[in-house]
Amino acid sequence: MSDRPIAHELWAPATHVAAVAEQIAAPSLTYWQDMRHRLWRNRLAMAGLVFIVLLALAAAFGPMVYRHNYSDQNLKYANIPPAFRTYSVPQLAGGEKRVFFNAGSQLLYAIGPDGALGDLIRPAKKDMLKKSLLFSIGDRKVSIQTARAEIALEDGTLLARGAWVWNSIYPFGSDQLGRDVLARQLYGARISLTVALVATLVNFTIGVFYGGLAGYLGGRADTVMMRLVEVISAIPLTLYVILIMVVMSSGFLAVIVAIGSVYWVDMARIVRGQMLTLKEQDYVAAAHTMGASTWRILTRHLLPNSVGPILITLTMLIPSAIFIESFMSFIGLGVTPPQASWGTLTSEAVETLRAYPYQLFFPAAAISLTMFAFNFLGDGLRDALDPRLRT
Known part of the structure; x- marks a missing residue:
């Protein structure tokens, strides 16, 4: 093997320029700018944020612009799915008529020229022995076997199912009372986000300052305040709602009061733990030596340095509050009809x-x-607010 010649220029010493050596290649970012950049790179977190924003906009403005109300009833269109298959019934005079049979409610509907769900077709005859229904569709008579949901002509010819049709009247379908499921979904989003807003306000106004004050004061004050928190957290939330319903009328307000009265205890514990760690720092001792009041030290020094754990805990407690409201409404302790959640x-x-x-x-x-x-x-x-995870 022959050796390759190496150019002498490759071994020349690098030039040293003082201005270039002192130049900072990366831009200088503050803590919050760096947090935003790292949060922006997290695709799952940004997808969650976009979904929450879209949900809030839909809950705020959706019921205002949507054509149906959450309480409007139309029993003629009860239990209509969001999409269904149609049947084409050939006519003796030529052409065909399209129909949709709802097997669950055993109702037959006409399909308009534009493909939209039309009027309800009443049965001309019922055969209880054969469990069949006889309908007159144009100039043809068809029978439907309710057990198998099959449509047949007079000569026994079975009609094949056609293409899927989207429900243009109720995009998400209708319930057993003929109410629009989408309208009730939007109204339910309002209630869930209201619960999230209440949980946020309660955690900030009560949990943060109560836990911060208990952790900063320490000693006997901390012991008494945290024993009160343990007493409140020992009683199940369901029992709180039942007790509140004895005094107040049952409904959404009872759930709001119950969440507002006890939901701050977890936040208080977390903030207290942060205060016990931060109050031993040198900048707190310096502020106390300069004569700063307890309130100023708490609001200007300790709580701002705990904003990371507070925001993380808050985003974790909000879905828990939404789930609690849904569970309460599921067992009948939440909103009352015709309201929807x-x-x-x-x-x-x-x-x-x-x-x-x-x-x-x-x-x-x-x-x-x-x-x-x-x-x-x-x-x-959590990942964006932790400087130790910076890459």
């Missing part, structure tokens, strides 16, 4: 799960996606 929609859909599974799918999916969104955002904030 994701919990009441789930409770009503359980009764008709086997016949109309779509009525359970949409509220369950809304609860699950909201929980995932807040948890992803909380995980992203």
Whole structure:
């Protein structure tokens, strides 16, 4: 093997320029700028944030612009799925008429020229022995076997199912009273986000300052304040709601009062732990030596340095509050009819799960996606607010 010649220029010493050596290549970022950049790079956290923003906009403005109200009833269109298959009935005079048979409610509907769900077709005759229904559709008569949901002409010819048609009247379908599921979903989002807002305000106004004050004062004051927190947290939230319902009328207000009265204890514990660590720092001793008041030290020095754990805990407690409201409404302790929440929609859909599974799918999916969104955002904030995870 022959050696390759090496150019002497490759071994020349590098030139040293003082201005270039002192130049900072990366831009100087503050703590919050660096946090925003790292949060922006977290795709799951940003997806959760986008979903929460879109959900808030839909809950705020959706019921205002949507054509149906959450309480409007139309029994003629009860239990209509969001999408269904149609049948084409050939006519003797030529052409055909399209119909849709709802096997669950055993109702037959005409399909308009534009493909929209039309009027209800009443049966001309019922055969209880053969469990069949006889309908007159144009100039043809058809029979439907209710057990198998098959449509046949007079000569016994079975009609094949046609293409899927989207429900243009109720995009998410309708419930057993003919109410729009989408309208009730939007109204349920309002209630869930109201619960999230109440949980946020309570945790900030009570939990943060109560836990911060207990941790900063320490000693006997801390012992007494935290024993009160333990007494409150020892009683189940369901019992609080029941006791409040004895005094107040049952409904959404009872759940709000229950969450507002006891939901701050977890935040108080976390903030107290942060205060016990931070109050031993030198800058707190310096502020105390300069004559700063307890309130100033707490609000200007300690709580701002605890904002990371506070935000992370807050994003984790908000989905828990939404789930608590849904559970309370599911067992009948939440909102009362005709109001709708994701919990009441789930409770009503359980009764008709086997016949109309779509009525359970949409509220369950809304609860699950909201929980995932807040948890992803909380995980992203935890990683972005921790300087030790900076890469």
